[in-house]
Amino acid sequence: MAPIFPEEENEEETKREMRPMQLDMLSEMDDAGSSMAMDVDDLEAMEILNEGGLVSDNKLADADFFNKFDDDFDDTDIN
Amino acid sequence: MIGAVNSVEAVITSIQGLSGSPEDLSALHDLLRGAQDSLRAEPGVNFSTLDQLDASKHSLGYLYFLEVLTCGPVSKEKAAYEIPIIARFINSCDAGQIRLASYKFVSLCKILKDHVIALGDPLRGVGPLLNAVQKLQVSSKRLTALHPDVLQLCLQAKSYKSGFSILSDDIVEIDQPRDFFLYSYYGGMICIGLKRFQKALELLYNVVTAPMHQVNAIALEAYKKYILVSLIHNGQFTNTLPKCASTAAQRSFKNYTGPYIELGNCYNDGKIGELEALVVARNAEFEEDKNLGLVKQAVSSLYKRNILRLTQKYLTLSLQDIANMVQLGSAKEAEMHVLQMIQDGQIHALINQKDGMVRFLEDPEQYKSSEMIEIMDSVIQRTIGLSKNLLAMDESLSCDPLYLGKVGRERQRYDFGDDFDTVPQKFSM
Numbered sequence: 001m002a003p004i005f006p007e008e009e010n011e012e013e014t015k016r017e018m019r020p021m022q023l024d025m026l027s028e029m030d031d032a033g034s035s036m037a038m039d040v041d042d043l044e045a046m047e048i049l050n051e052g053g054l055v056s057d058n059k060l061a062d063a064d065f066f067n068k069f070d071d072d073f074d075d076t077d078i079n
Numbered sequence: 080m081i082g083a084v085n086s087v088e089a090v091i092t093s094i095q096g097l098s099g100s101p102e103d104l105s106a107l108h109d110l111l112r113g114a115q116d117s118l119r120a121e122p123g124v125n126f127s128t129l130d131q132l133d134a135s136k137h138s139l140g141y142l143y144f145l146e147v148l149t150c151g152p153v154s155k156e157k158a159a160y161e162i163p164i165i166a167r168f169i170n171s172c173d174a175g176q177i178r179l180a181s182y183k184f185v186s187l188c189k190i191l192k193d194h195v196i197a198l199g200d201p202l203r204g205v206g207p208l209l210n211a212v213q214k215l216q217v218s219s220k221r222l223t224a225l226h227p228d229v230l231q232l233c234l235q236a237k238s239y240k241s242g243f244s245i246l247s248d249d250i251v252e253i254d255q256p257r258d259f260f261l262y263s264y265y266g267g268m269i270c271i272g273l274k275r276f277q278k279a280l281e282l283l284y285n286v287v288t289a290p291m292h293q294v295n296a297i298a299l300e301a302y303k304k305y306i307l308v309s310l311i312h313n314g315q316f317t318n319t320l321p322k323c324a325s326t327a328a329q330r331s332f333k334n335y336t337g338p339y340i341e342l343g344n345c346y347n348d349g350k351i352g353e354l355e356a357l358v359v360a361r362n363a364e365f366e367e368d369k370n371l372g373l374v375k376q377a378v379s380s381l382y383k384r385n386i387l388r389l390t391q392k393y394l395t396l397s398l399q400d401i402a403n404m405v406q407l408g409s410a411k412e413a414e415m416h417v418l419q420m421i422q423d424g425q426i427h428a429l430i431n432q433k434d435g436m437v438r439f440l441e442d443p444e445q446y447k448s449s450e451m452i453e454i455m456d457s458v459i460q461r462t463i464g465l466s467k468n469l470l471a472m473d474e475s476l477s478c479d480p481l482y483l484g485k486v487g488r489e490r491q492r493y494d495f496g497d498d499f500d501t502v503p504q505k506f507s508m
Binding site: 016017018019059060061062063065066067069070071072073074075076 | 231234235237257260261268271272291293294295296297299300366369370371372373375376379391392393394395396397400
């Protein structure tokens with residue numbers, strides 16, 4: 001499996017200018033998803049306060065909703 | 080027959096006489112509610128009856144008559160005739176009067192929506208329904224039953240900018256959960272169409288993490304798009320749902336979204352060849368979900384992600400080197416990707432056309448321009464506003480008898496000693 005960043009030594013290497021090494025002082029930030037909402041400490045307590053009975057997996061709620069849109073998000077024909 | 084006509088005339092006269100003050104309108108509304116069954120059964124009621132009324136002055140009465148006249152099975156002829164009449168009414172009606180019978184106004188707007196869809200001309204309904212939302216909304220923070228309908232028509236008409244106009248307000252008051260699910264899902268799609276991926280993620284996240292006792296089909300479709308948009312915008316995929324997602328979602332979403340989770344995991348590995356092979360293998364499923372276009376954008380974003388990683392290691396590279404390192408077909412393809420990334424602000428670079436060299440630059444943004452200060456100020460103000468809303472909602476919830484009753488029941492399970500007062504008996508339910 002070819003690596004994404006090959007380290008071959010050849011005459012082309014002289015054309016690649018590398019950035020100076022930087023110490024990673026900060027650990028990698030978590031993804032945007034977790035910064036978008038507060039963490040909930042006690043999921044169990046929230047479930048207790050829910051109305052209704054047991055969770056049912058058998059039937060999908062709102063299964064009849066309209067979703068027959070054209071797929072308009074293909075960019076490959078642009079440019 | 081004469082008696083029936085007199086009855087209709089009496090209603091018309093009442094509408095003409097009682098559409099002034101709030102007290103008169105309240106009396107008129109009671110009268111109309113009592114008369115609506117007989118009006119529905121009255122054959123003498125037709126569109127020429129409306130000529131005796133002014134849509135802007137007699138909006139409440141006009142609404143009752145118009146709803147009676149337009150209800151029933153939809154046909155193309157009926158739709159073609161009634162669309163301009165309903166649209167004119169929506170544009171000229173008095174907001175205060177139609178809010179007295181908001182359910183009837185919503186019903187009339189949904190008839191308009193069905194009509195434009197029957198004619199295959201959804202764009203025709205966008206303007207009137209946008210107007211209808213403005214008139215129906217008591218506050219910009221309140222979601223109406225018409226928001227999802229407007230967004231649906233905008234999506235069908237591919238009129239994304241029109242749809243985006245009702246997505247900028249922060250919605251915090253909701254009546255029906257289904258309306259909120261549809262608003263957030265359709266709204267997410269509108270933002271995807273405009274390539275406002277951050278906003279799309281926010282809206283899709285709202286429906287993925289919404290409370291639900293059973294798996295919701297709208298939330299499932301939103302989760303599929305959420306995964307794809309996360310790849311496109313953030314360049315990574317997290318296998319676990321956010322902690323605040325419901326138990327139903329945590330337990331069951333993965334059972335319905337296998338190909339997408341597989342795609343996300345493959346993306347995280349960063350290997351283009353394997354990702355493209357997976358897309359080919361699962362092509363039918365993505366196509367059936369109408370998500371193939373977004374999947375292709377996700378694949379394209381992996382090239383961009385890999386190019387971005389190069390900018391962290393190199394100051395200069397040739398286009399051919401870039402193509403080889405990220406497994407693009409040619410230097411020309413690499414140039415197209417780099418140009419697009421520069422245009423989108425994802426990287427800062429200069430391309431030397433003569434020798435095909437790319438020089439990667441530092442982000443010139445100093446975050447001290449007046450434009451940047453305006454952006455930061457706007458975000459801070461929005462955060463302050465949301466915080467105030469949250470505090471007000473928390474206060475209101477703390478006084479809610481239903482909430483207090485449930486908390487009281489649960490608190491009895493634990494012994495907190497003398498440090499806590501028990502909930503008063505009258506709130507135990």
